[in-house]
Structure formats: structure tokens, C-alpha cells
Amino acid sequence: MPATDYQGSSTPLTIIGRSLLSMKRDQVHALESPNDGSASHDFELGSFQRQVADRFHDLASVPPDELLSLPWVRKLLDVFLCCQDEFRPILFNNKAQVIKPPMDRLIAEYYERTVKALDVCNAIRNGIEQIKQWQKLLEIVLCALGDNNGIANNNCCQRALGEGQFRRAKKTLIDLAIGMLDEKDSGQALSHRNRSFGRNNNSTSHSKDHHHRPLGHFRSLSWSVSRSWSAARQLLAIGNNLAVPRGSDVVATNGLVMPVYTMGCVLLFVMWALVAAIPCQDRGLQVHIYVPRHFSWAGPLLSLHERILEESKKRDRKNACGLLREIYQMEKCTRLLGELTDTVQFPLGEEKEMEVRQRVKELGQVFDAMKEGLEPLEKQVREVFHRIVRSRTEGLDSLGRGNNTE
Numbered sequence: 201m202p203a204t205d206y207q208g209s210s211t212p213l214t215i216i217g218r219s220l221l222s223m224k225r226d227q228v229h230a231l232e233s234p235n236d237g238s239a240s241h242d243f244e245l246g247s248f249q250r251q252v253a254d255r256f257h258d259l260a261s262v263p264p265d266e267l268l269s270l271p272w273v274r275k276l277l278d279v280f281l282c283c284q285d286e287f288r289p290i291l292f293n294n295k296a297q298v299i300k301p302p303m304d305r306l307i308a309e310y311y312e313r314t315v316k317a318l319d320v321c322n323a324i325r326n327g328i329e330q331i332k333q334w335q336k337l338l339e340i341v342l343c344a345l346g347d348n349n350g351i352a353n354n355n356c357c358q359r360a361l362g363e364g365q366f367r368r369a370k371k372t373l374i375d376l377a378i379g380m381l382d383e384k385d386s387g388q389a390l391s392h393r394n395r396s397f398g399r400n401n402n403s404t405s406h407s408k409d410h411h412h413r414p415l416g417h418f419r420s421l422s423w424s425v426s427r428s429w430s431a432a433r434q435l436l437a438i439g440n441n442l443a444v445p446r447g448s449d450v451v452a453t454n455g456l457v458m459p460v461y462t463m464g465c466v467l468l469f470v471m472w473a474l475v476a477a478i479p480c481q482d483r484g485l486q487v488h489i490y491v492p493r494h495f496s497w498a499g500p501l502l503s504l505h506e507r508i509l510e511e512s513k514k515r516d517r518k519n520a521c522g523l524l525r526e527i528y529q530m531e532k533c534t535r536l537l538g539e540l541t542d543t544v545q546f547p548l549g550e551e552k553e554m555e556v557r558q559r560v561k562e563l564g565q566v567f568d569a570m571k572e573g574l575e576p577l578e579k580q581v582r583e584v585f586h587r588i589v590r591s592r593t594e595g596l597d598s599l600g601r602g603n604n605t606e
Contacts, residue, residue: 244293245455248286252462253496255279260500260507267507268477269525270573277580280470281587287463288591294456295598303453306460309441311595313467314588316438320471320480321585323431327478327522328578330379331570334530337376338567341537344369345560361548361556366541373538380521380531431475432484439468439487465491469501474581476508479522485512526569533563 259272259279266272291298291307298307344365442464445457469489476485489505491498511523520528537559544552 241294241454244290245459248290248459249462249496251286252283252466253500255282256497256500256504260503264507265525267504267525268473268511268523270569270577273474273477273524274573274577274580276470276473277577277584280466280584281580283463283466284587284591287459288594290456290459291595292598294454297454297456298598301452302449303456303460306449306453306457307595310460310464310467311592313438313442313464314592316434317467317471317588318585319429320431320434320438320474321581321588323429323434323480324474324478324581325578327480328574328581330479331522331524331527332574334376334379335567335570335574337372337379338530338534338563338570340372341369341376341534342560342564342567344372345556346564361553363546366544370538370541373534373541376534377538380527430482430484431480432482432486435468435472435475435484435487438471439489442468444492462495462497465489465501469505473504473508476512477522477524479527483522485509526566526573529566530563530570533559533566537563 256279259276262272297303345361347359442461445461449457468487472485472487472489475483485508489502491502493499493502508523511517512520517523517528520531537556540556540559544556548556
């Protein structure tokens with residue numbers, strides 16, 4: 201059942217599932233010896249849920265002015281990488297169960313979701329490259345209106361501001377404003393950069409069988425987003441059939457279905473938040489993320505989802521090309537500076553010059569934040585891409601070996 205169509209009526213099934221699981225465990229504990237691995241298994245599954253909950257509580261604890269900032273987005277990706285690192289041992293420690301129905305089907309569905317996430321990573325990287333282009337335009341403005349070193353710092357030796365510098369700055373500000381317009385045409389042009397973390401230039405074949413391809417030759421299914429690619433549709437595809445586990449599946453898998461469902465929700469939310477923050481092709485936040493409240497991590501995850509949606513509905517953010525805090529600050533600072541330069545008359549008065557330099561200083565602070573945060577963010581997105589590839593390859597290889605031994 202698609203995530204967008206899922207109704208709250210499934211909640212009683214999960215409660216039944218927990219009850220059945222508890223009954224099953226009580227029976228197992230009564231029959232097996234005290235030194236069996238059941239307690240260890242239960243602890244492993246419970247520990248994973250608690251760790252996911254702790255990480256999302258930490259993410260949700262940020263004040264409004266830090267949500268969707270570059271440091272927060274980097275922290276979000278750290279959370280995903282940590283959750284994945286904690287998820288992989290659960291699968292490897294339960295190989296015998298994982299290769300049996302219904303776990304084999306559920307794991308395969310999860311890996312298909314991760315493949316779709318690879319294209320999102322490619323689109324996000326293109327978006328980061330676009331922000332870097334805007335950053336270069338900011339640097340031109342700072343060089344035009346800043347001090348001799350192009351640094352907006354009132355403590356440095358300042359040069360006089362002339363008409364030529366203002367003309368150059370105004371032209372660049374106009375170019376930047378046009379570049380930041382959230383239009384479909386600009387989104388399509390962005391997609392043709394054809395950059396991908398998984399691209400292999402020496403490979404000419406594109407096999408339909410991705411299950412056992414060596415890591416060095418793995419590519420995402422599209423390895424560069426096409427003209428018709430849509431971030432909104434891709435998110436819907438990632439969330440498709442992401443349903444709360446049925447009680448019968450919880451019992452049949454000895455609880456293993458729960459961490460698989462949890463990672464599916466984490467993957468969907470992280471990709472959705474990236475699309476919300478970073479400019480990319482055909483952005484859309486219409487994906488409905490529903491998680492029953494009895495999951496310990498549901499509260500903070502749903503709280504973040506609601507806060508980001510509310511941010512997107514604000515009057516000054518509705519038409520934004522991305523909700524990243526630094527993009528908002530850049531738009532605000534360049535708009536105010538542009539309005540100020542339109543009113544400048546020469547010779548420049550002392551009061552007006554001080555006002556211009558203050559605006560330039562604020563713009564310089566935004567520039568510094570981007571310069572400090574964009575490169576590490578791009579590296580993290582690349583790491584997420586490769587970690588997904590590696591985890592999927594290892595998991596499918598393990599499943600293949602498990603089936604061959606039967």
C-alpha cells in the first residue's frame with residue numbers, strides 16, 4: 201500500500217502484532233534453556249529502536265533558526281549513516297531468518313528503495329553545485345563592494361565606493377536573483393550536468409541484473425537524472441508500499457520486520473528532507489509520512505516532518521528554490537542590498553556608505569557559512585551514496601550465498 205494512501209486503521213494490527221510477538225516470546229522462553237540467544241536477539245532489536253529514537257530526538261531538539269541549516273543537514277546525514285551501520289549487523293546476525301519468506305521479500309523491497317535513493321543523491325549533488333555557482337556570484341559582489349581584499353570586514357582598510365563598483369555589484373545581484381528563480385526550465389537545465397557518484401566511464405554495458413555486480417562496477421539505475429526525472433515522483437516511489445508491519449509478519453520473522461520498516465522510514469524521511477532543503481529538479485514535498493506513535497522514534501521524526509512542512513508554507517518561503525537556511529539568508533541579504541543600491545546617489549554620503557557596508561558585511565557572513573559548509577555536505581552526500589551501494593551489494597551477495605547453501 202503506498203505511503204500516501206495508508207490509513208490509520210492499521211494501528212490495531214501493529215498492537216496485535218506486538219501482543220502476538222510477546223506471546224510467542226513467552227512460549228519460547230518457557231521451552232528453551234536459559235542460555236539461548238533469544239534474550240540477545242530481543243536486546244539487539246530493542247537497542248536498535250532506542251538508538252534511532254535517541255538520534256532523532258537529538259535532531260528534533262534544535263531551535264527554529266538552526267533547522268535546515270547546513271550544519272543540521274550534515275547532522276541529518278550523519279544520523280542516516282549511523283542508523284545504517286547499526287542496521288547491517290542485525291541482518292548479518294540473522295541470515296538464516298532473512299533468506300526465508302516473508303523476510304526475503306521485505307529485504308528486497310528495502311533494497312529497491314535504496315536504489316531509488318541513489319538518484320536523489322545525484323540530484324542533490326547537482327543542487328549543491330548550483331549553490332556553489334551562486335556562491336561565486338556572491339564573491340563578485342563582495343569583491344566589488346568590500347575592501348581591497350574582497351572581504352567584508354569593517355576592521356580592514358576600506359576603499360572608497362564608486363559608481364563602477366556599484367554597477368558591477370548591481371549587475372551581479374540581478375544575475376543571482378534570476379539564477380535563484382524556482383522555474384522548471386532552470387531545473388531541467390540543472391539535470392543535464394550529468395554528474396553521478398556511481399558513474400563508471402569505462403563501462404558501456406548496462407545490465408538489468410544489479411544483484412551481484414561487483415562494487416567497483418555498480419551504478420545507480422539511471423546514474424544521471426534525465427530531463428523527465430522528478431524528485432517529487434522519486435520520493436513517492438521510495439515511500440510506495442511502506443506499510444506498518446502486520447502482526448503475522450512480526451511473529452513470522454521473530455520481530456526482524458520491525459528494523460526493516462524502521463530503516464525504510466528513516467530512508468524516506470532523510471531523502472525527503474534533502475529534497476526540501478536543496479534545489480533539485482521538480483521539487484515536491486507532498487509525500488505523506490505516517491508512522492504509528494507507539495514507535496519510540498515516531499514522535500521526533502513526525503515533529504520534524506511537521507516543522508519542515510510549516511517552514512515551506514511561510515509566505516517568504518513558498519516560492520523558494522530550497523528551504524536551506526543559508527539560501528534564505530542569501531536571498532534576504534541580496535534583496536536588501538539590491539534595494540539599497542537602487543537608492544544610492546553619488547557622491548555617496550557617509551550615512552549611506554555605512555549602511556551599504558553593513559549589508560555587505562551581512563552578505564559576507566552568509567558567504568563564509570556556505571564556504572565552510574557546502575564542501576563537507578557534498579562529501580557526506582557522496583558517502584551516503586557509496587554506503588548505500590556497498591550495503592546493498594553486501595546484503596544481496598549474502599542472500600545469494602544463503603540461498604545457494606540450501
